[in-house]
Amino acid sequence: MPKERKLSRREFPDSKKEGDSRIGKEEVKHLAWLARMKLSNKEIDAFSQQLSQILQYFRKIDEVDTEGIEPTYHVLDLTNVFRKDEPRTFPAEEVLRNVPEKKGRYVKAPRMG
């Protein structure tokens, strides 16, 4: 049973120094937990190595001076796109057909925890 991980990033035993973009195995595990993905030990080993290499490459962007530059979250200059408050019905049965586990009309989820 995985519990909410209690390690903060500062506490990772294989945590890194500033400027180093290695991802240790503990951190891979923590990130996988945040993303709710179980990984095998083999995957954790491989990812730790591969992701560190990729991150090292990503750090190339550190070279760019972005002082005073606004981010581009949208390339389009659109604002205020709205929808009228008018109801329309959708055949809900069709949506329910894809649900793997149901109880009556409810979607059945695993228990808490």
Next chain:
Amino acid sequence: MAMAKAKKKERMTRVMRRDEEKGKDGEPEVIIGLEVHVQLTNLKTKLFCSCSTDYRGAEPNTHVCPICMGEPGTLPVVNEGAIEDAIMVALALGSSISRRTLFSRKNYFYPDMPKNFQISQYDKAGGVPFATGGSVSIGGGKKVRIRRIQIEEDPGRLVYEGTIDSSPYILVDYNRAGLPLIEIVTEPDMESPKEARMFLQNLRSILEHLGVFDESLQGAMRCDANISIKGGKRVEIKNISSFKDVERALSFEITRQKGLLSRGLRVGMETRHWDDLRRITVSLRVKEEEQDYRYFPEPDLVPITISEGLIAKVKACMPILPSERKRLFIDKYGIPPQTAEVLVGSKALADFFEECIKLKADPLPLANWLTGDLKALLNEMEIEIWESKVTPAHMAELVSLVKDGILSGKMAKEVLKEVVATGRMPRKIVEEKGLRAIASMESLKEIVERVFSENPEAVKDALRQEKAVHFLIGQVMKATKGSADPLMANEAVRRRLQEIASSVSA
């Protein structure tokens, strides 16, 4: 200038009350902050899809579509009504509205979230909340400051078999998923469960007056409460679904935490769940650090700009707010401020009051009945006024029966109980119980005649001295076996004496 002044005044009030309530070493004993989630119940469709919001009483998962079920490939489109509602709320709370705002994704996994992220708003990570600042007064000159107001989507509803921690599975109903919510986050300005309840109640009344929220809909206002007790860490209580429960949950939590602290145990950071059936809080998770929600601007939605023009347009159509209404009740009907405050604490009650006035009820006694006896009766039954059988016609009639002397105050209380229980009209109850014969002005007159003829000496004295008047009133009361209204008996006696006096002088 005016703003700065108001802010200064606000700070002053805060300092003053802090001085009154703080513990021995100057720190408040309890600090409470709330995150209130309010469904915008005036909207017909969900926040990002065209599904109907009219889901209450419907079968599970009938008000769903690919968008609110988070099916792959679907995209959100903002319901324009939500923006107008949010502007109104921000204006009513005195918050400052962001001229340019956008939606952010709050990423976390939970079975009630169809996409495992919630489209919300945020003040960091590129986000801009809808509005910031503002306040709600909670009586006694105290104000609770608002940190921010944001628009977001409601998650689905989880149903447990038994309790949350023992249910062998969770059933999910997505009818509620995607409903338009406004989240109102307060500063930690409340210092008791009662203050938290007052805040919610007054906020509710404001939202009701704005017409964006219908308090009669179950679960339409829910909140999470953050509470810190001196000597402990902050604990968050989730799943509080009424303003009565906020007081219960916080009181429970204070007792629990004080118990721990008094036994020398520590109260750590924790998230707890309010179980409204068992009326206890249960631990959801112990958190050592802030949960990492990985906010970022929602790429499927474009920014929203809010022009001065739009704000002015909304402002022009703003309905009357509780504060203005309170002033009106004081000025127009002569209601004392405290009573007026209670009346406008619920839009339903204030509306009820005005409906009774339309039926020619006397405002002052009416207000006292509504905020006194009726409110107490409803509280006892744990129902709201709209859930009761009482209508304005009942109350107007009751008030006029008392005014006309047909009912004494004491008897009227009994009649009101009957009204609340059965919904029958007061006059009917009076007739059926034969109450009328004993206490009407007419019957009082007969009794006064009899007492006067039996006590001719006292009548003579009474024309000169006050003491004898009181004797006669006492005799009348005795004759009615106490069922007459003392005021009415008083009036009847004095009226008869006046008649005698004027006939003598003539």
Next chain:
Amino acid sequence: MDSFHSYYPLPSRLSVSDLCDAIRRGSIKAEDYMASTLDRIRRVEEKVHAFITIVEESTLLERAREIDRRVRDGKGFLGALAGIPIAVKDLICTKGLRTTCGSRILEGYIPTYNATVIERLEEQGAIILGKTNMDEFAMGSSTEFSYFGPTRNPWDLSRVPGGSSGGSAAAVAALEAPMALGSDTGGSIRCPASFCSVVGLKPTYGLVSRFGLIAYANSLEQIGPMTRTVEDCALLFSHMVGRDPLDSTSVEPPKTVFFSKKDDAMDLVGLKVGIPKEFFGEGIQESVAKTVRKALEKLESLGAQCEETTIPSIQYALPAYYIIAMSEASSNLARYDGLRYGLRVPDRGYGWNTIFAENRRLGFGPEVKRRIILGTYALSAGYFDKYYLKAQKIRTILRMEFQRAFKRFDVLAGPSMPILPFKIGEKVGNPLEMYMCDVDTVPANLTGLPALSLPCGFRNGLPVGIQFMAQAFQEGLIFRVAYALEKSLDLREEPRL
């Protein structure tokens, strides 16, 4: 054309526009064309593996017959694409037709609605042939990362078709379909178009509705057409565009996005073509560079003026692209938890956290997991500014540099891919090396600009593509330039299958 059968199997080589005319005139029956398409699929699909799902033969033939009935009776609406089969990348939702995204997690997922582009194309009479193979959730440049196995390059079955829209490109190249839909987040249309020698367009962001496109990276991607000719590409594209009330980021197309064959189409006199030297930078294979330069010379012979230029920040485009794409993906893919659709392992008494983690362990392949983890990292507290925000700022710089370039040039050109199609298995073990393939394509996604890959020759029997970029909404201009070059290059090779 009296009898279709006398031309068999040539009709599979007809251009879409010629085919449209023939079907409308009744000189080719839609049913016959469909039958020949199915026959072609039967013969080559086993080698190429372009499709994940193919629609029932009887359904396809019935739909074609319905078109023929309308032609015969002269009744009912005949759309502009009446009777033309189309292959659809398996991340575009098709109501009632399985849509897997190349993933085990959606192996049995049947959408309850049609993507807006599907609605539009079906309204024009196009017939969906099937769903094409792709890298899982469009994450890849080789179509090797598909749960359903790799697609092979029709020009050399030992090589990759490119990705992630490799199935669509291979289907068109192998004459299994006259046209196809792909999606392009960082080059996923242009890469396989280049590797398979077909025409592929990544439209200006916002022109084609994304409603029904299963999201990988929302702010970067567009659905686009993949065809054998520029004219077909423009034709298909013209029926895909349009503002969609279901997509807040969609816009109404201006006239400049459309193309029509004009008499003077071959004349490129006065056209200014910028050649950013960064496109010929580190990592480009000499054979590719040579082929593209030859095509550029051809362009000059048509009257265009080519001039080298520089867009310095292109060197940062690739890391910025991957940071943004992975971040958005980590959030987009969170919904696959097994509750509402998709793979669901039995609970066996475990809580939802465990079951979600287990569903996702089984459901996602390694590349998807890598990207989700990196995206989660880039968005997490303390790293947001350093990665996601910084990347979005670089995007702004890149946009400014492109804007500056377009003050001097009408179009920009360069290779679509820096390398020739590589061997299957060659790069799967080295993710970073695989990412590097996208170096020339990602700038168009970061800037939202239109970009088209046109076949421009072969090296060692392997296709090479040239890429044209233009200002937003200048698809019409790109089509004109590409059309002229296409005609003048006159490539007539076909894969031998």
